[in-house]
Amino acid sequence: xxNPENTGLLVPLDEEIPAPSRSNELMREILxxxxxxxxxxxxxxxxxxxILIIATNEDVLASAGYFFSRPSDLLTAAWNAVxxxxxxxxxxxxxxxxxxxxxxxxxxxxxxxRLASPLIAAGLxxxxxxRVGLFNIGGGGQLLVGAAFAGFVSFQWxxxxxxxxxxxxxxxxxxxxLWGAIVGFLKARTGANEVIVTIMLNYIAVSLVSFLMRTPxxxxxxxxxxxxxxxxxxxAQLPLLLGDGFALHLGFVLVVAATVLYWWLMxxxxxxxxxxxxxxxxxxxxxxxxxxxxxxxxxxxASAAFVGLAGVNQALGRNTGFTPTIDSGIGFDAITVALLxxxxxxxxxxxxxxxxxxxxxxxxxxxxxxxxxxxxxxQGVIVLFIAAPPLIRAIFRLPKPATNSLIKQWWRARFTxxxxxx
Amino acid sequence: MNVITRKRGxxxxxxxxxxxxxxxxxxxxxxxxxxxxSVDFKGCAVSDEGSWxxxxxxxxxxxGLMKAKTDLGITTADAESNSTEDFDPNLAQMVSxxxxxxxxxxxxxxxxxxxxxxxxxxxxxxTIDGSVTDAAKTPNLKAINYSMAQSSYLAGYLAAAYSTSKxxxxxxxxxxxxxxxxMEGFYYGAKAYEKETGTAVKVLGAPVGGGGxxxxxxxxxxDTEGAKTISAGQIADGADVIFPVAGGLFSATAEAIKxxxxxxxxxxxxxxxxxTSPEYKDLVxxxxxxxxTQAVYDVIDDTIKNGFSSKxxxxxxxxxxxxxxxxxxxxxxxxxxxxxxxxxxxxGIIDGSIDPLK
Numbered sequence: 001x002x003n004p005e006n007t008g009l010l011v012p013l014d015e016e017i018p019a020p021s022r023s024n025e026l027m028r029e030i031l032x033x034x035x036x037x038x039x040x041x042x043x044x045x046x047x048x049x050x051i052l053i054i055a056t057n058e059d060v061l062a063s064a065g066y067f068f069s070r071p072s073d074l075l076t077a078a079w080n081a082v083x084x085x086x087x088x089x090x091x092x093x094x095x096x097x098x099x100x101x102x103x104x105x106x107x108x109x110x111x112x113x114r115l116a117s118p119l120i121a122a123g124l125x126x127x128x129x130x131r132v133g134l135f136n137i138g139g140g141g142q143l144l145v146g147a148a149f150a151g152f153v154s155f156q157w158x159x160x161x162x163x164x165x166x167x168x169x170x171x172x173x174x175x176x177x178l179w180g181a182i183v184g185f186l187k188a189r190t191g192a193n194e195v196i197v198t199i200m201l202n203y204i205a206v207s208l209v210s211f212l213m214r215t216p217x218x219x220x221x222x223x224x225x226x227x228x229x230x231x232x233x234x235x236a237q238l239p240l241l242l243g244d245g246f247a248l249h250l251g252f253v254l255v256v257a258a259t260v261l262y263w264w265l266m267x268x269x270x271x272x273x274x275x276x277x278x279x280x281x282x283x284x285x286x287x288x289x290x291x292x293x294x295x296x297x298x299x300x301x302a303s304a305a306f307v308g309l310a311g312v313n314q315a316l317g318r319n320t321g322f323t324p325t326i327d328s329g330i331g332f333d334a335i336t337v338a339l340l341x342x343x344x345x346x347x348x349x350x351x352x353x354x355x356x357x358x359x360x361x362x363x364x365x366x367x368x369x370x371x372x373x374x375x376x377x378x379q380g381v382i383v384l385f386i387a388a389p390p391l392i393r394a395i396f397r398l399p400k401p402a403t404n405s406l407i408k409q410w411w412r413a414r415f416t417x418x419x420x421x422x
Numbered sequence: 423m424n425v426i427t428r429k430r431g432x433x434x435x436x437x438x439x440x441x442x443x444x445x446x447x448x449x450x451x452x453x454x455x456x457x458x459x460s461v462d463f464k465g466c467a468v469s470d471e472g473s474w475x476x477x478x479x480x481x482x483x484x485x486g487l488m489k490a491k492t493d494l495g496i497t498t499a500d501a502e503s504n505s506t507e508d509f510d511p512n513l514a515q516m517v518s519x520x521x522x523x524x525x526x527x528x529x530x531x532x533x534x535x536x537x538x539x540x541x542x543x544x545x546x547x548x549t550i551d552g553s554v555t556d557a558a559k560t561p562n563l564k565a566i567n568y569s570m571a572q573s574s575y576l577a578g579y580l581a582a583a584y585s586t587s588k589x590x591x592x593x594x595x596x597x598x599x600x601x602x603x604x605m606e607g608f609y610y611g612a613k614a615y616e617k618e619t620g621t622a623v624k625v626l627g628a629p630v631g632g633g634g635x636x637x638x639x640x641x642x643x644x645d646t647e648g649a650k651t652i653s654a655g656q657i658a659d660g661a662d663v664i665f666p667v668a669g670g671l672f673s674a675t676a677e678a679i680k681x682x683x684x685x686x687x688x689x690x691x692x693x694x695x696x697x698t699s700p701e702y703k704d705l706v707x708x709x710x711x712x713x714x715t716q717a718v719y720d721v722i723d724d725t726i727k728n729g730f731s732s733k734x735x736x737x738x739x740x741x742x743x744x745x746x747x748x749x750x751x752x753x754x755x756x757x758x759x760x761x762x763x764x765x766x767x768x769x770g771i772i773d774g775s776i777d778p779l780k
Contacts, residue, residue, distance in 0.1 A: 096518060111511065210640040226597050227639045247510075314507075320533055324640045325471075328507040363508075363515035367466075367499040 020281035024133050038340065038347075041385035042354075049378040050082045053370055057081035085370045092364025093357035103245060108360055110248040114317070116356025117255045118143075118310035118330050123337030123348040124262045125306030129194075130343045131266060132299040133279040138183060138198025139331025141205030142176045142304040146311025147326050148209045149175025152218060154232030154316055164235040165316070169254070172312035173305050179205065180304020181297055188293030194300070202331070210324045220321050229321040238317045251313035258309055263345035265302070275299055307331065336383050355379065460495035465722050466521035468512040469502045470528025472643060477699055478669040478692045479643075479714075483527040483550055486718025494723060509534040517542045523725055525550060525718060529600040539563040546730045548721060550714060551600040554732070561732050566717050568737040570600075571607030572771050573710045573744040574665075575778035576764050577689050578611025580746070581663040582623040583760045584687070584707060591626035591656030593635040595643040595668030601636075602629045604667040604691060604710065607778045614767075614776075626656050643669040653678035657686055663707060664688040676702045687752070694747035707756075709747040717743060740772045 054060050060081055063073035091097055093112045099105035122139050129136035136142075150172025159167060183201065186192040212218040213227030220230040238249040266272040277285040278295045286292050314326050337355055341347030358375045366372055467487050474484040484500065491498045499519045501512040509531050516524040517538070525548045526535035532552040539547045539560040550566045557563075581590045592608050594601040609628035616623040627635030635652055637645035649671035653664055657678060664686065666675045672690055679686045690709030695702060717737060724731070737743020746764070749756050770776035 091518075092515065098518070111514075115511075206640055210638070214639070323506055325505040326507065328505040360511070363501045363512045364518070366501040366512075367515055367519045369499075372502060372504070 018281075018283035018287065020283060024279065024281050024283075038342065038386060041340075041382045044385055045378040045382035046086075048381045049374050050086070052374050052377060053081050053085045054078045056371065084368050085365055085374070088364040088368040088370070089358070089361035089375075092361035107246060108364075110242060110246045111360040112353065112357045113252050114248045114356075115359040116352045117251045117317075118313045119333055119337050119355050119359075120255045120349055120352030121258055121313060122307045122310035122330050122334030123341060123352050124258060124345070125303045125308075125310070126334045127338035127341060127343035127348050128262065128266070128275070128306060129299060129303040130338055131279045132275045132295065132303075133282060134187075134296065134299060134303070135195045136180070136183070136198055136300065136303050136307075137195055137332075137335065138180070138201050138205075138304070139307050139310075139334045140327045140329075141198070141202035141331070142179050142307040143311040143314065143327050143331045144205045144209050144324065145179040146172040146176030146304075146308030147315035147322065148212065148218060148311075149308075150312040151229050151232065151315040151322065154236035155230040155321075156217075158233060159235065161235050164233060165238070168232070168236045168316055169309075169312050172315065173308040176308025176311055177301040177305040180307070181301040183304075184297035184300030187300070188296045194296075206324055213324060223321075226323075228323050231320050232316055232318070234319075236316055237319055238313070249317045251317045254309060255313065258306060259345050259349045262306065262348075266345070271298065307334065310334070333379075336379055339383055339386055460497075461726055463494075463496040463523075463722075463726050464499065464519070464521045465490055465496050465523050465525075466499040466516045466519065467525040467527055467718075468500070468509065468516060468531065470530050471503055471505060472669070473502055474500065476643075476670045477695075478672075479712075480527055480669075481698075482692050482712065482714040483525060483718050486715040486722075487525065489715065489719045490722040493719075494726065496722065496726070506530060510538075513538040517545055520545075522546065523548060523722060523730070526552065527714075528552075529598050536560060536563065546725070548718075550718075554734070557732070562730070564721070564730070564732045565734045566714070566721065566737070567734065568712050568744050569739070569778075570603045570710065570712060570744055571610075571778040572739045573746055574604045574607030575611035575614070575771065575776075576746050576767055577665060577708065577710045578608035578613075578625075579615050579767060580611075580708065580756070580760065580764060581608070581665065581689060582612040582615035583763075584752075584756065585623070585661075585663050587660045587662045588621055589624045589626065589660040590663040590665070591635075591653075591659070591661035592665035592667060593627045593637065593649070593652045593656070594629070595637055595645075595649075595666075595671060596639060597629070597634065597636050601667050602634065605629055605634060605665070608665050608667075610778060610780060611767075624660075626659060626661055627652070637668060637671065643671060646671065646674045649674035650678045654682065657682045657684060662686045665691075665710075667691050673699070673702070676705050679705055690747070694750075696747065696750035703751050706750060707752050708749050710744070711747055712744055713737060713742065738772075739768055 057077065059077040060074060063077045067074050092108050094109050096105045096108050099107075122143060125142070126136050126139055150168045153168040153171045154164070157164070157167070179201065183194050183197045186197050187194045209218070210227045213229060218229050220228050238251045240246065241248050241250060241252065266275065274285070274290050274295055277288065277290055278292055278299075282292055285295075310330055314330070315322060333355055337348055337351045340354070341349070341351035358379065362372045362375055365375070465487055467483060469480045469484070472480055474480050487498055487500065490496050499516065499521060501515060503509055503512055513524065513526065513534055523546045527550050529551045532549060532555070535547050535549045535552060536555045539562050540556075543562055546562045546564070548564045548566060551568070552565055553567075554560060554563050554565050582588070590612060592605045594605055605628050609625045609630045612623045612625050615621075637643075637648040637652065641648065649666065649668055653666070653675040656664055662685065664675050664679070666672045666688060669692070672688060672695055675688050679688065687705055687707040689707050690696070692712045692714070694709045694711055696706040696709065717735060721735065739745060767776060771778055
C-alpha cells in the first residue's frame with residue numbers, strides 16, 4: 001500500500017485490469033477469516049489464559065511439589081484457580097451472583113456496556129479503514145483529539161440544554177475527522193505510508209493536547225501545573241440511562257446508532273461501495289474510474305470520525321475533568337476489536353462487547369489475585385490466531401489453503417465481477 | 423542433523439523433562455495443616471497509576487497490607503490501576519468484594535475515593551496522600567498524610583553539606599502538593615546550610631521562585647526518558663547530589679549518573695532505596711522515607727481492635743512516620759559534625775523552632 005502509483009489520478013490507457021497489490025490481498029485474507037476460526041481463536045485464547053492462571057496460582061504450585069503422592073490436590077487446585085478466575089470475570093462483567101438485589105446484580109452488565117461503547121465506536125472506525133485497505137494505527141491520537149474538541153465545547157461554551165450536548169458531540173466527531181483527514185491527504189498526495197503517519201500523529205496528538213491542557217484553553221483553574229480539564233457543564237454531559245445507581249449513559253445508544261450507520265455506509269451506500277472497491281483492489285478501482293486519492297482522504301476522515309465518537313463518549317460521559325490518559329488504550333484495543341469483528345458492523349459490535357466485558361471484569365479478577373495481564377494475553381492470543389495465518393502465508397509466500405471459507409466465497413461471488421480469472 | 427537423530431534428541435529431552443517432573447513431584451503430601459490465626463476482616467487497596475511492584479510509593483503501601491495479612495491474619499484484595507480511567511471501577515469492585523477497609527493509594531485518587539465513600543456509607547475507606555473533601559458527608563473516610571517537608575529539609579541540608587560543587591538538583595514526577603512538598607523542604611534545607619556557612623548553594627529544579635522541574639505530565643511517574651534527560655542536564659550543570667521525587671524514576675537518575683562517569687550521588691524517596699534496590703547502593707546517599715508500610719499496618723490493626731476512626735493520620739519526624747534512612751555505603755563520608763547537626767535540626771523541627779518550609 002506504500003506504492004505511490006496506487007494513488008495517482010490518471011487512468012491507465014490499456015484496458016486490462018491490473019492485479020490487486022499484495023497488501024490488498026493480505027487485507028482481504030485477514031478480513032475473510034471465517035466465523036469458525038474466530039470462535040476457535042476465542043477458545044484458544046481462554047485456554048491459554050487458563051493455563052496462565054493455573055501456572056501462576058500459589059495453591060497449584062504448592063501442590064505440584066507432591067503431585068505423585070496425591071495428584072488430586074493439583075487438579076483440584078487448578079480447577080479452583082480457573083473457576084475462581086473466570087467466575088470473577090463473569091461476576092465482574094455480566095451478573096454479580098453475590099449481590100442481594102437484582103439492581104446490584106445487573107450492574108456489572110451495565111458496566112460492560114459502558115466500557116464497550118468507546119471500544120465499539122473506535123473499532124468501527126478502524127474497521128472502516130481496514131475495508132478500504134488502510135491500516136489506521138492512529139486511534140489513540142484521533143480519540144484524544146475528538147475528546148479535546150468535545151471537551152472544549154463542553155466547558156468553554158455555555159449553551160442551552162440539548163443544543164450544548166449536540167454541538168459538543170458534533171465538534172468532537174468533526175475534530176477527530178479532521179485529524180484523520182490529514183493522514184488521508186498525505187497518503188493521497190505524497191504516497192506517505194498511513195501506518196507511519198498515523199503512529200507519528202499519535203505522539204503529536206498526545207503532546208499537543210497535553211500542552212493545551214496546561215493553557216487556559218483546556219486547563220481546569222484548580223489543576224496547578226498539571227494537564228487536567230474542567231468538568232463538562234451539566235448541559236453537555238451524556239445523560240445517564242438507568243438513573244444514579246448506574247454509570248451507563250447515552251453514549252451506548254449513540255454507539256448502537258453508529259453501528260447501524262456503519263452497516264448502511266459500508267453495505268448499502270454508494271460511497272461505501274467505492275470504499276470496498278478500493279480496499280479489494282485499488283488498481284482495479286482506479287481503472288474503473290474511482291478517484292482513489294479522494295477515497296483515501298474520505299475514508300480516513302470517516303474512520304477517524306467513528307474513533308472521534310469514542311472520544312466524545314469518553315469526554316462527555318463523566319462529571320469530572322479528564323487528563324491526557326483518557327484514551328486508556330482504547331485507540332489501540334480498537335485494532336483488535338476490528339480484527340476480531342472481521343470489520344463488519346455486527347462483528348465489531350460483538351467483539352467490542354467481549355472486550356468491554358474483559359475490561360469490566362478485570363478488577364474482579366484482580367480481587368481474586370489474578371494478574372490483569374492474563375486478560376491482555378487472552379486478547380493477544382485471539383488476535384494472533386485471527387491475523388497470523390494469512391500474515392504468515394504472506395510473509396513466507398506459502399500457497400493458500402485449497403478450500404475457501406463460506407465467507408470468502410461469498411465475498412468473491414459479490415466482488416470479483418469483471419475481474420480477470422486467474 | 424538427520425531426522426532420526428533429531429527425533430532421538432527430542433525423545434531424550436522429553437525423557438529428561440519427565441524425569442524432572444517425577445523428581446519435582448515426589449515429595450510427600452502434607453498432612454492437613456493447622457490453620458493460621460485469622461480474623462474476620464478484609465483489607466483492600468487500589469493502586470495509583472502503575473504496579474504494586476514499583477519499588478517505591480505503591481509498593482510501600484502494598485507491603486503494609488501484606489504484612490497485615492501475614493501478621494494479623496486478615497484476608498486481602500487489591501487492584502492495580504493502569505490509568506486514571508481505572509480508579510472508579512477498581513474502587514467499585516472493592517465495594518462488591520465487601521472490603522471492610524479500602525486504601526486508595528495516592529493523590530490522584532482523591533476525587534474517586536471521596537465519591538466512593540459518599541456513595542457507599544457502609545464501607546470504610548482510607549485515602550493516602552489524600553484529603554477528605556466533605557467530612558460531614560463522608561465519616562467513613564480517613565486521610566493519611568505526611569509532613570515530607572520535614573525529612574526533606576534534613577536531606578537538603580545534608581545534600582548541601584555533602585556536595586563539593588555546591589550545586590544540587592531535584593525534580594518531580596508530577597506537579598502535585600504530595601511531590602512539591604519534598605522539593606520545597608529540600609530547597610529550604612539547602613538554603614539553611616547556605617545561611618549558616620555563608621557558602622552559596624545552588625538548588626536546581628526546585629519549585630521555589632520558579633516553576634520547578636518535572637517530568638512530562640502525560641507520562642508523569644513513567645517518564646523514564648524525561649527523568650534521565652533532566653538528571654543528565656542537572657549533572658551537566660554541575661550538580662553532584664540529585665533528589666528525584668518521582669517514585670520509581672530514581673533508576674533513570676542512576677543510569678544518567680553512571681553514564682556521566684562523575685562522582686554524583688542521589689537521594690531516594692519513599693523507601694530506603696539502598697536496601698530495596700541494592701544495585702544502586704553505591705549511588706544512594708540516603709533516602710527520605712515515607713513509612714507508609716507501617717502506617718497502613720497500624721491503621722488496619724487499630725481498626726480491628728478499636729473500630730474505624732476517621733481521624734486523620736499525619737506522619738512526621740516526631741512519630742517516626744517519616745525520617746532519613748541511614749547513610750549506608752556513605753556512612754564514612756558523612757562527618758560526625760554533619761550527623762550531629764542533622765540531629766539538632768531534627769529536634770528543632772520536632773519542637774517547632776524550625777519551619778521546614780522557610
